[in-house]
Amino acid sequence: MLEKTFTPADMEARLYAQWEERGFFKPGHKPRAEPFTIVIPPPNVTGSLHMGHALNNTIQDILVRFERMRGRDVLWQPGTDHAGIATQMVVERLLQKENQTDRRSMGREAFLKRVWAWKEESGGAISRQLRRLGASCDWSRERFTMDEGLSRAVLKVFVQLHKEGLIYKDKRLVNWDPKLLTAISDLEVVQKEVKGNLWYLRYPIEGTDQFIVVATTRPETMLGDSGVAVHPGNDKLKHLIGRQVRLPLVGRLIPIVGDDYADPEKGTGAVKITPAHDFNDFDVGKRNGLRQINVLDQFGKILIEGNADFLEGAADVPAGTMALHGLDRFEARKRIVEMFEAQGLLDKIEPHTHQAPHGDRSDVVIEPWLTEQWYVNAAELARPAIAAVEKGETGFVPKNWEKTYFEWMRNIQPWCISRQLWWGHQIPAWYGPDGTVFVEETEALALAAAERHFGARVTLTRDEDVLDTWFSSALWPFSTLGWPEETQELKRHYKTDVLVTGFDIIFFWVARMMMMGLHFMHEAPFHTVYIHALVRDEKGQKMSKSKGNVIDPLELIDAYGADALRFTLAAMAAQGRDIKLAKARVEGYRNFGTKLWNAARFAEMNGVAHDPNYDPLAARVTVNRWISGETARTEAKVRQALEEYRFNEAAGAIYQFVWNVFCDWYLELIKPILTGTDEAAKAETRATTAWVMDQILLLLHPFMPFVTEELWQQTGRRSQWLIASDWPSYKGLGDAAADAEMEWTIRFISEVRSVRAEMNVPAGAKIGCVLVSASSGTRRRADAWENEIMRLARLSSIVFEEQAPKASAQIVLDEAIVALPLEGVIDFAAEKTRLSKELENIARDIAAIDGRLNNSGFLAKAPPEVLEESRERKAELTARKARVEEALARLG
RNA sequence: GGGAGCGUAGCUCAGCGGUAGAGCACUCCGUUCACAUCGGAGUGGUCACAGGUUCGAUCCCUGUCGCUCCCA
Numbered sequence: 001m002l003e004k005t006f007t008p009a010d011m012e013a014r015l016y017a018q019w020e021e022r023g024f025f026k027p028g029h030k031p032r033a034e035p036f037t038i039v040i041p042p043p044n045v046t047g048s049l050h051m052g053h054a055l056n057n058t059i060q061d062i063l064v065r066f067e068r069m070r071g072r073d074v075l076w077q078p079g080t081d082h083a084g085i086a087t088q089m090v091v092e093r094l095l096q097k098e099n100q101t102d103r104r105s106m107g108r109e110a111f112l113k114r115v116w117a118w119k120e121e122s123g124g125a126i127s128r129q130l131r132r133l134g135a136s137c138d139w140s141r142e143r144f145t146m147d148e149g150l151s152r153a154v155l156k157v158f159v160q161l162h163k164e165g166l167i168y169k170d171k172r173l174v175n176w177d178p179k180l181l182t183a184i185s186d187l188e189v190v191q192k193e194v195k196g197n198l199w200y201l202r203y204p205i206e207g208t209d210q211f212i213v214v215a216t217t218r219p220e221t222m223l224g225d226s227g228v229a230v231h232p233g234n235d236k237l238k239h240l241i242g243r244q245v246r247l248p249l250v251g252r253l254i255p256i257v258g259d260d261y262a263d264p265e266k267g268t269g270a271v272k273i274t275p276a277h278d279f280n281d282f283d284v285g286k287r288n289g290l291r292q293i294n295v296l297d298q299f300g301k302i303l304i305e306g307n308a309d310f311l312e313g314a315a316d317v318p319a320g321t322m323a324l325h326g327l328d329r330f331e332a333r334k335r336i337v338e339m340f341e342a343q344g345l346l347d348k349i350e351p352h353t354h355q356a357p358h359g360d361r362s363d364v365v366i367e368p369w370l371t372e373q374w375y376v377n378a379a380e381l382a383r384p385a386i387a388a389v390e391k392g393e394t395g396f397v398p399k400n401w402e403k404t405y406f407e408w409m410r411n412i413q414p415w416c417i418s419r420q421l422w423w424g425h426q427i428p429a430w431y432g433p434d435g436t437v438f439v440e441e442t443e444a445l446a447l448a449a450a451e452r453h454f455g456a457r458v459t460l461t462r463d464e465d466v467l468d469t470w471f472s473s474a475l476w477p478f479s480t481l482g483w484p485e486e487t488q489e490l491k492r493h494y495k496t497d498v499l500v501t502g503f504d505i506i507f508f509w510v511a512r513m514m515m516m517g518l519h520f521m522h523e524a525p526f527h528t529v530y531i532h533a534l535v536r537d538e539k540g541q542k543m544s545k546s547k548g549n550v551i552d553p554l555e556l557i558d559a560y561g562a563d564a565l566r567f568t569l570a571a572m573a574a575q576g577r578d579i580k581l582a583k584a585r586v587e588g589y590r591n592f593g594t595k596l597w598n599a600a601r602f603a604e605m606n607g608v609a610h611d612p613n614y615d616p617l618a619a620r621v622t623v624n625r626w627i628s629g630e631t632a633r634t635e636a637k638v639r640q641a642l643e644e645y646r647f648n649e650a651a652g653a654i655y656q657f658v659w660n661v662f663c664d665w666y667l668e669l670i671k672p673i674l675t676g677t678d679e680a681a682k683a684e685t686r687a688t689t690a691w692v693m694d695q696i697l698l699l700l701h702p703f704m705p706f707v708t709e710e711l712w713q714q715t716g717r718r719s720q721w722l723i724a725s726d727w728p729s730y731k732g733l734g735d736a737a738a739d740a741e742m743e744w745t746i747r748f749i750s751e752v753r754s755v756r757a758e759m760n761v762p763a764g765a766k767i768g769c770v771l772v773s774a775s776s777g778t779r780r781r782a783d784a785w786e787n788e789i790m791r792l793a794r795l796s797s798i799v800f801e802e803q804a805p806k807a808s809a810q811i812v813l814d815e816a817i818v819a820l821p822l823e824g825v826i827d828f829a830a831e832k833t834r835l836s837k838e839l840e841n842i843a844r845d846i847a848a849i850d851g852r853l854n855n856s857g858f859l860a861k862a863p864p865e866v867l868e869e870s871r872e873r874k875a876e877l878t879a880r881k882a883r884v885e886e887a888l889a890r891l892g
Numbered sequence: 893g894g895g896a897g898c899g900u901a902g903c904u905c906a907g908c909g910g911u912a913g914a915g916c917a918c919u920c921c922g923u924u925c926a927c928a929u930c931g932g933a934g935u936g937g938u939c940a941c942a943g944g945u946u947c948g949a950u951c952c953c954u955g956u957c958g959c960u961c962c963c964a
Binding site (some may be wrong): 002004005220353355376400402403404406408411503505507513534571572579581582584585586587589590591592593594595597598599600601603604605606649652655656663664667669742750753754756758759760762763764791792794804845848849851852857858859860861862863868869870873 | 894895896897903904905906910911912913915917920921922924925926927930932933935936946947948951961962963964
């Protein structure tokens, strides 16, 4: 017997453990079936489940469960990402708290040991949380980006790309994070609006007593200036091109050059050029042969003492300037401005708001800094990745994201992949005594290569840097399947089917997987990239810890159950729109689960039991034939919607069927049968109810796996678990005559209810009903459904008459009039108003149709079926109008 | 500055060339033998604005206004 109320918490953990134990999540149950493969976007090992994960994994699980039921051999490959910077920061913070130590005093080896220990004890949280959501990944295949196998893949890829010239070392400006002390990629830089100033500085023009005024947001970089640029077409300033400036505070002579970069409209039209500390200036410097003078150290402090580049050409640098050495960049900025002011070289200061680059992890201002780093020639790798999408080998859903993808890929910059961290894949590069680099998969191979090169054994030093985390993530679709080994799984499951992810990591991850997959597997990593929305809070704000508007999915699961959360996310996952999550929605779908549970209880109480031999095609009772057809239509809607990744439509279709068709009408309509005396009808109805319940559980399972599995097991002896059952397919269900009859019956009941409410008939009062001018068909239907109609419309009797009794409310039902004698109850004025209002509505509709039918253009050009439809509808409305007028007349 | 998207019921959102929909909220009624986490009935919309295409536009096109996001 089903419990009176159902409590998700009781069954979710139990069912999940059983599924996992019995191996339902593993592929290989159907070795001959077509494989279906999804690789999970690996969450950070430091992470905990947030709403984005919940949405992302709910969608994947719906697809995976759906395809598993449809007979595909499903692999959902799970795993986590080592998340270089994030993890290193977590452990460093821990060290700081625990014993006030830092990684540098520990040393690299000890620190890494500590990180691994942390990973072992705390790194699994996210996997446990995904289980709570119901994610049916094959946990036996769980991978970690720093696993031995995945690390081997990383080495192989790095070495091969290096040998192919697609990975190289280069000295250029990088985005340097002065807090984390590492280079980061363009994508890890976020632009933030900063309120600052525009400082106007006077630079003396050599050989004159004049100045050229430059405007800058970063006065402290002036120590590294190696030129001043003006636009060659700038009539006011172009005469200065070719002259020299004596750089204040330093004494260095620097040229005034002509370059288009200097916008005549901005600032003064003249701009100071610091090639070592600004990306634009770097390019200007290259074009004009200007020196690159670095004046900052890795912490963002002034570095001028013993700085040969700085001192070269600087004549008698004043002590005051040299005293800036070692100052933080922001402190130095203040001092330099003061010094300019003291010397009368500060022209003016304007408040200025501008975008400044910040590290996405550290949130400090990023310093463009001149260093040697490793780069990937992304432009080269992007070419086939662009072509694959152009040719449709991989398609985005929704399709408009392809544009974003193309846009970025066609303008892609070299990818800086080295990071000055410890946690990550150490770069397999070794340096000889003279700096010659040997890139090999192992130290032994590097030593051998060095010996060949030098003709003698030498000592090598390994590159200290590690790789960008996204480098290993880029290999995820094949590295997790065993590559570089030629495993069975790799052969069977690559190319994968669909990648489900948010648009925020199209560049970080999707693009790079495309590049690496095509280069190493010669085939794109997935057929389809499904891009889902961002989950925002109720007000549309991005959820963030600092705003405090984060909704914790685990709390929602605790409160409403995983099924409710999953269904909510699916129902709101319309394409191309962000999800604004409101708790009330989750509550509503929790109620949906309860509704289903109660429907099952009702069925059980009425002796409904699963019958494996039941065939819905054999049903004779009209209401049963009708619900079977409705079931089949619902299956088609759900299936089609899922095939097109329209999760909200799929969820909507099953929701509406369960609640508004099955519970509201079918179960209500069969009550008289179930308590009646027609044993054959009763038996058939019970069997049909059991069958429909089963179909509901099957169709709903991908969305609400827990409650459906629980009901499946509690409502019959089953040969198979629901998770492993076959998705239904129907042939020949649907009976137009049954549909018409039930539609009429439902309309009858609804109309009577509506009038009762409007006439303020007490809900408990049973009233009589007279059918006027009913055709023989209508009489037959009314006889057939008398009990059901009386029960649901709260009528005491249904009789046939030629005339409506006086003092009755009247309802037009096709050719007949349903009259409700309400002597003493009816308010004639109200009834008159009601009918008049209806008449108005009809008249308006007719007028609209007439407007069309009297339009020669419409008659000539509208498609015939639309024309026909309009005529039919007009005929219907006209007939109806006559009935209502008749009813109105009878009121006197 | 370049790109993408969104303005539909009080709120959150579907829909999309031919009768404008859901959930929540609200109002009224209800202890009808599955369910008050429920049932029944309602209120509520110049589909942002202005043009255009079309026999017909909430839907397609153009522009305007407002908002969001991505990239510089």
